[in-house]
Amino acid sequence: MSALDREDLSDVCRQIYKTAENDFVLPPLLRDANALGQGPKHTYFGLTKNDCVRFIVELDEAYLNRSSFPLSRLPLKFRCELCDLDFKETPVQLSQSESRELIRAFFLGVKTPINAELNPLTRGIKFSIQLSSSFFVEFAELPAENHKLAPEAICRWVSGSLYEKSQEFFGGAQDGMAVWTARTTQELFGEPKPLPDTYWPHEPLRAAVAIEAAPIIAVNPPVPTFAATDCRIIAQRPAAPISVIERPSRLHAAFAAMLVAMAGASCLPLVAQTPPAVAPMKTAESVPAPKKEAPVSIARLDIETPPTQVSRPEPLPELAPAAAPISSPMPECVSPALSGDVQQLEAAKPSGATTVKPKPQAHKTVRAKTAPRPTQPQQANPLVAVGRAAGKAVSTVVTNLQQLPNQLSAMMRPHRDQSF
Amino acid sequence: MEFGDDLYARWFSRLELTRASGGEALLMAPTKFMKLWIEAHYLQGLRACLAAEFSEIDSVSIIVSENHAPRSHLEAPTGGSAAAGD
Numbered sequence: 001m002s003a004l005d006r007e008d009l010s011d012v013c014r015q016i017y018k019t020a021e022n023d024f025v026l027p028p029l030l031r032d033a034n035a036l037g038q039g040p041k042h043t044y045f046g047l048t049k050n051d052c053v054r055f056i057v058e059l060d061e062a063y064l065n066r067s068s069f070p071l072s073r074l075p076l077k078f079r080c081e082l083c084d085l086d087f088k089e090t091p092v093q094l095s096q097s098e099s100r101e102l103i104r105a106f107f108l109g110v111k112t113p114i115n116a117e118l119n120p121l122t123r124g125i126k127f128s129i130q131l132s133s134s135f136f137v138e139f140a141e142l143p144a145e146n147h148k149l150a151p152e153a154i155c156r157w158v159s160g161s162l163y164e165k166s167q168e169f170f171g172g173a174q175d176g177m178a179v180w181t182a183r184t185t186q187e188l189f190g191e192p193k194p195l196p197d198t199y200w201p202h203e204p205l206r207a208a209v210a211i212e213a214a215p216i217i218a219v220n221p222p223v224p225t226f227a228a229t230d231c232r233i234i235a236q237r238p239a240a241p242i243s244v245i246e247r248p249s250r251l252h253a254a255f256a257a258m259l260v261a262m263a264g265a266s267c268l269p270l271v272a273q274t275p276p277a278v279a280p281m282k283t284a285e286s287v288p289a290p291k292k293e294a295p296v297s298i299a300r301l302d303i304e305t306p307p308t309q310v311s312r313p314e315p316l317p318e319l320a321p322a323a324a325p326i327s328s329p330m331p332e333c334v335s336p337a338l339s340g341d342v343q344q345l346e347a348a349k350p351s352g353a354t355t356v357k358p359k360p361q362a363h364k365t366v367r368a369k370t371a372p373r374p375t376q377p378q379q380a381n382p383l384v385a386v387g388r389a390a391g392k393a394v395s396t397v398v399t400n401l402q403q404l405p406n407q408l409s410a411m412m413r414p415h416r417d418q419s420f
Numbered sequence: 421m422e423f424g425d426d427l428y429a430r431w432f433s434r435l436e437l438t439r440a441s442g443g444e445a446l447l448m449a450p451t452k453f454m455k456l457w458i459e460a461h462y463l464q465g466l467r468a469c470l471a472a473e474f475s476e477i478d479s480v481s482i483i484v485s486e487n488h489a490p491r492s493h494l495e496a497p498t499g500g501s502a503a504a505g506d
Contacts, residue, residue, distance in 0.1 A: 116453040118460060125456065147461040151430055190434070190450035190485070 002095050003082045004048060009098055010200035012046030012053045016102060017109035017196040019044050024111050025076065026059055026132040040132070044106075054081045054091065055102050070138050073165045074131070078103050100171045107169070107179050108199060114158065114187040127158055139165050155184045423465065431458055432466075435482075444479045445470050455482045 004012070020042070027040050041058030056079040064075040080099040081091035094102070113130040123144035128136040140161035142154070149157070159180035163173065170176035185191040423432065431454065439446040447466075449455040458466070459482055467480045 114453075116456050118456060123460070125460070144460075188451055188453040190454070 002098060003092055004053070004094065004098055007203050008048040009101060010202075012048060012055075013101060013105035013200045014196035015046040016044050016055055016105045017199070020106050020110040021193075022111065024130065024132045025057060026135060028133050029059065029135055046102075048082075050085075052083050052085055053094070053102070054083050055079075055106065056081075057106060071165070073168065074129075074137060076131075076166075076169070078106075078169065097171065100169070100175070103169050104175060104179055105196075105199070107166075108182060109193075109196070112183055112187070114162075114184060116188070127161065129162065137165070151189055155181055155188065158184045158188065423462070423469070431462065436485075438483070440474065440477060443476055444481060445474075445477050447480065447482045448485050449482050450485050452484050455484050458482060 023042060025042075027042060029040050041056055044055040046053040046055065058077050058079075060075040060077045063073075064071075067075075078099065080094040080102050082094055083089070083091045115128045115130060115136065117126045117128070118124075119126050119141060122141070125142045125144075126138060127140045127142070128138040130136050140158065142149075142157065159177050162180040162184070163170070163176040166180075167173070167176055170179065186193055434450050434454070435458070436448045437445065438448045449458065463480060463482075467478075470477045470480060
């Protein structure tokens with residue numbers, strides 16, 4: 001069971017790393033001190049928020065006395081305890097994982113010269129680690145025929161040899177090799193020793209790293225402007241499926257639909273797909289329109305479903321009411337020019353083509369826009385008809401645009417709100 | 421004798437020529453191990469290369485830098501050992 005939280009453990013590791021930097025692993029091995037029953041040991045204290053951690057490293061004399069040289073492991077013992085600040089209560093032993101983290105910090109920080117010496121007999125290089133001012137432990141000899149080894153390979157070889165003699169202190173080969181590789185590159189090749197924050201970053205940095213790896217929950221995270229690191233983190237986030245485009249699209253669709261309603265029904269054919277410029281009026285007349293579907297509005301074609309007052313499904317001819325609902329915006333939007341144009345079209349239809357009764361102009365306009373109708377008889381000159389229809393359409397648009405301010409103000413009146 | 425770029429980058433790029441006078445070139449290595457390794461494996465070739473460039477040089481010595489002990493970035497280097505070359 002863990003006695004320390006992660007922040008406290010990292011804090012103690014940083015303290016041990018820094019404090020042990022000027023010490024050998026063991027103090028000088030004095031025979032007198034041993035006779036007094038005080039074995040050679042170093043004691044380090046690391047303060048936490050409420051308690052302190054006592055970290056003790058000492059010579060394992062029992063192993064040292066019964067073993068022959070060269071030693072098969074480093075003769076060290078560690079004790080890691082959690083104490084109260086007054087040292088009145090019985091210390092609590094830290095868990096194995098916590099102890100290993102502290103030991104890792106100690107080995108990374110403590111002064112452990114790795115000495116290399118040429119063996120005059122074999123011409124190989126003997127390596128030893130210095131545990132105290134006078135205590136050296138030989139751990140490996142690199143044969144002379146390996147003179148072509150690269151520094152990285154030498155580091156791996158030396159680190160592996162050191163790990164073999166200290167593996168009981170680490171949680172696994174990966175941890176142990178990482179520690180000894182770092183120390184070997186420092187001792188043999190002069191690499192600088194990193195700051196403790198490199199190994200145990202402070203909590204804000206760790207939280208930032210965690211944010212970087214965490215899945216994104218907020219759809220629209222606030223833009224940070226206070227810390228460069230956070231900006232970097234935000235920038236490195238994967239692109240989230242933010243539906244930002246929906247809002248402007250919806251607004252655009254509503255506005256476009258409102259303009260269409262204001263401008264009248266003649267605007268709808270102007271944006272029909274084929275042909276694009278003038279033919280819509282002609283298309284509406286010439287297409288046999290076998291389908292019973294209502295014409296597609298601008299908003300449906302371009303973006304998405306517009307608001308209800310515009311995208312309202314329009315009735316089929318035979319089901320259409322005799323009069324358009326009062327809530328429909330179309331009667332107020334239809335210009336006299338458009339109505340007259342539609343009347344001409346209605347008059348050109350063959351008799352009996354529709355059973356719709358004669359209606360007021362505005363109502364006829366609605367039906368002319370929505371209802372499919374039979375094919376018109378062919379004009380004598382189609383180009384003339386096209387030109388005429390185009391001119392009328394343009395004039396209709398201009399007229400409706402001129403009326404737009406008045407219509408908008410009328411829409412804003414309270415008693416008109418129900419119709420939208 | 422020539423050393424390739426790879427070998428130079430591995431072992432000789434961190435050597436510093438401290439002095440070249442009196443027929444001797446004095447090089448400084450960052451650690452004792454590097455001094456020992458170069459002396460054991462590359463000293464003859466190094467001497468030949470230097471003699472080819474500077475005809476007056478006939479011996480090479482390597483010493484260890486004073487600040488070879490690993491220190492953290494915040495701490496000023498203190499002391500160290502020096503060893504004479506051959």
